[in-house]
Amino acid sequence: MDVRMDLARIIIKETSDQQYIFLREHGGEREFPIVIGDNEAYAIDRRLKGKHRPRPMTHDLLADIIEQMNGDLEKIVINDLKDHTFYAKLLIRQDGRLLEIDSRPSDAIALGVASDTPIFVSEHVLREVCRDVF
Numbered sequence: 301m302d303v304r305m306d307l308a309r310i311i312i313k314e315t316s317d318q319q320y321i322f323l324r325e326h327g328g329e330r331e332f333p334i335v336i337g338d339n340e341a342y343a344i345d346r347r348l349k350g351k352h353r354p355r356p357m358t359h360d361l362l363a364d365i366i367e368q369m370n371g372d373l374e375k376i377v378i379n380d381l382k383d384h385t386f387y388a389k390l391l392i393r394q395d396g397r398l399l400e401i402d403s404r405p406s407d408a409i410a411l412g413v414a415s416d417t418p419i420f421v422s423e424h425v426l427r428e429v430c431r432d433v434f
Contacts, residue, residue, distance in 0.1 A: 301423045302423070305378075321344065323421065343357060344406070348413050373412055375419070376417055
């Protein structure tokens, strides 16, 4: 079972190369951080704020490719956690087919935030990351 999550906040520290996004259970209390890199943090922040660059950045380019190929990013699923590393999938609907594409969660979220793509986390991952919190 997958649980709907919201991007609760993003923390960018210019003095660090590790940035954080926090996902919070939609309508719930469970929340957890994911450590991400500078590029993804700035891409998420920029896309959340609707700031556009004169030339497409990587996540803008990927969004344009999906759109030009008549695809629709339906949802993002963070589906696994191994050795403190999160794994995610992009679920893209194209011509009636549902494509599952491996992704880093930070890239998936950077891609999806501009279009309000829903984020889900597999229940077993959520239990693992939140067991010490609650």
